[in-house]
Amino acid sequence: MSKIAIMSSGGDCAGMNPAIKKFVDYSISLNLEPYLIYEGLEGLIDDKIQKATYSDVSGIVHRGGTIIQTSRSKRFFEKEYRQIAYNNLKQKGIDKIVVLGGDGSFRAFNVFCAEFGDIKFCGVPSTIDNDIFGTDYCLGVDTALNIISNATDSLRDTASSSKRAFVVEIMGRDCGYLALITSLISGAEVCIIPEKPIDLEAKKQKLLSEMQNGRKYIIAIVSEGAKQTTQIVNWLKNDIGIETRVTILGHIQRGGTPSVFDRLMAFEFTKYAINHLLNVQEQASVVVYKESKFDFVSVEYVNSQKYKIKQDLLDLVE
Ligand code: F6P
Numbered sequence: 097m098s099k100i101a102i103m104s105s106g107g108d109c110a111g112m113n114p115a116i117k118k119f120v121d122y123s124i125s126l127n128l129e130p131y132l133i134y135e136g137l138e139g140l141i142d143d144k145i146q147k148a149t150y151s152d153v154s155g156i157v158h159r160g161g162t163i164i165q166t167s168r169s170k171r172f173f174e175k176e177y178r179q180i181a182y183n184n185l186k187q188k189g190i191d192k193i194v195v196l197g198g199d200g201s202f203r204a205f206n207v208f209c210a211e212f213g214d215i216k217f218c219g220v221p222s223t224i225d226n227d228i229f230g231t232d233y234c235l236g237v238d239t240a241l242n243i244i245s246n247a248t249d250s251l252r253d254t255a256s257s258s259k260r261a262f263v264v265e266i267m268g269r270d271c272g273y274l275a276l277i278t279s280l281i282s283g284a285e286v287c288i289i290p291e292k293p294i295d296l297e298a299k300k301q302k303l304l305s306e307m308q309n310g311r312k313y314i315i316a317i318v319s320e321g322a323k324q325t326t327q328i329v330n331w332l333k334n335d336i337g338i339e340t341r342v343t344i345l346g347h348i349q350r351g352g353t354p355s356v357f358d359r360l361m362a363f364e365f366t367k368y369a370i371n372h373l374l375n376v377q378e379q380a381s382v383v384v385y386k387e388s389k390f391d392f393v394s395v396e397y398v399n400s401q402k403y404k405i406k407q408d409l410l411d412l413v414e
Contacts, residue, residue, distance in 0.1 A: 099190045100373065101145065102366075103133035104166035105197035105204075109224050109236025110354040112162035112196050114362035117153045119194060122367055124150070126374070131190055137169035137204065140181040145188060157359060160239070160351045162196070172204055175211075182212045191215055192373040194366065196222040196235070199398050202382055206395040209379045218369040219382040219395070224350055227271035229403045230393045231384035235365060238357040240267075240349045241277055247345055248282040252315060261314040261332040261340040265325045267349045273405055274349070275319030280412055286316035287413050288324050291405050300335050307338075314338060364390060 102119045104112050116132070123130035132152065134144035146152075156163050171177040185191070195205055195217050202219040209215050221228045224240035248264055255262045264284075266275040272289025279287035286299060303314060316332065318325050325342065332340040354362070368383045368390045381392045 097129045099129045100192040101131035101190045102194040104162040105136045105201035108162045108166050110160040110239035111235035111358035111362040113156040113159045114359040115366045117157050118363045118366040120148045120153045132164050135165045136167035137172040138167040141177045143184045193217040194369045195219045198223040202395045206380045218373050220365045225268045225271050226273040227403045229401045230398045233385040239355045243352045244278050255313040261338045263316045263342040265344040270321040272319040275317050279317040284315040284317045288318040288322045290321045
C-alpha cells in the first residue's frame with residue numbers, strides 16, 4: 097500500500113486542521129496509508145511520524161492552528177539532519193509528502209527532495225501573510241481578515257466614543273496585504289504599508305481640515321512590514337494633535353475558527369495536492385490558486401519573484 101504523509105511547517109494558520117482532516121479521509125478513500133508528521137521539520141528529524149486513522153482527525157475541522165503542530169527548524173539546514181529525516185521516511189516507506197507552509201518551507205523541501213531523489217512533495221500555500229508569489233490565495237488569509245475586521249470594528253466603537261486616534265498594527269511580515277484589506281474594509285483614515293508609501297504632509301492637511309469640519313476620531317492601520325508604528329503614533333499626537341492609543345493585534349490574528357472559505361480551500365488544496373503526487377512525476381511542486389483556478393507551479397517559480405499586491409487593490413487606497 098502506498099504511503100503518504102502530511103506536515104505543517106513555519107507559522108501555523110487557520111485552515112491547516114481542515115486540510116489535515118481532508119488529507120486523512122481522502123487518502124484512505126484512495127487506498128493510501130496516511131501518516132501525520134508531528135512538530136514540522138523538527139518532528140521529521142526526531143521521527144515524530146505516526147500512521148493516521150479517522151479517529152486522529154475527528155472533530156478538528158472547526159479548530160484553528162494545527163493539531164500536528166509546527167516548527168521553524170534550523171537543524172534542517174544541515175545535511176546531517178536531513179539525512180536523519182530521510183532515513184525516518186524511508187524506514188516507514190513514505191515517499192510522498194504534502195507540506196502546509198510558506199515559501200521558506202517549500203525551498204527547504206526542494207533541496208531535500210533533490211538531494212535524495214526518491215521523495216516527492218507538494219506544497220500547499222499556508223500563511224496569513226498572503227505573500228507567496230504565484231498564488232492569489234494562501235490558506236488562513238480569510239480567517240485572519242475576519243478576526244482582524246472584528247477587532248478593528250470594536251476599536252472603531254471605542255474610538256468613536258471620544259476624540260481619539262487609534263493606531264492598529266497588523267501582521268504580515270514584509271507584505272502589506274492584510275493591512276491593506278483591513279484599511280479598505282474598515283474604512284480607515286490612514287493606511288501605512290510598504291507597497292504604497294503615503295505623503296504624510298498631505299494626509300495631515302486633509303485630516304486637519306476634516307477635523308475642523310467635525311471629524312472626531314481617526315483609525316490608522318499600519319502593517320508590521322512598514323515598521324512605522326511608533327512614527328505614526330508620534331505623528332498623530334504631535335502633528336495632528338489628537339490623543340492617541342495603539343493596539344498591536346499580534347498573534348491573535350493567526351488563531352481562530354477557520355472561516356467557511358478557508359475550510360473549503362483547505363479541502364480543495366489538499367485534494368489537488370494528493371492527486372498531483374499520485375499522478376505526476378514531478379518531485380517538487382506547489383498547488384496554487386490563480387484567477388479562480390487551481391494549478392501547479394514549481395518551487396523555483398514560487399521563489400523567482402517577490403509577491404506583489406494587485407495594482408487594482410492598491411488603487412483603492414486614497
Ligand atoms: O508568517 C506568519 C507570521 O505570523 C507573520 O505575520 C509574522 O511576522 C510572523 O509569522 C511571526 O512569527 P513568530 O510566530 O515566529 O513570532
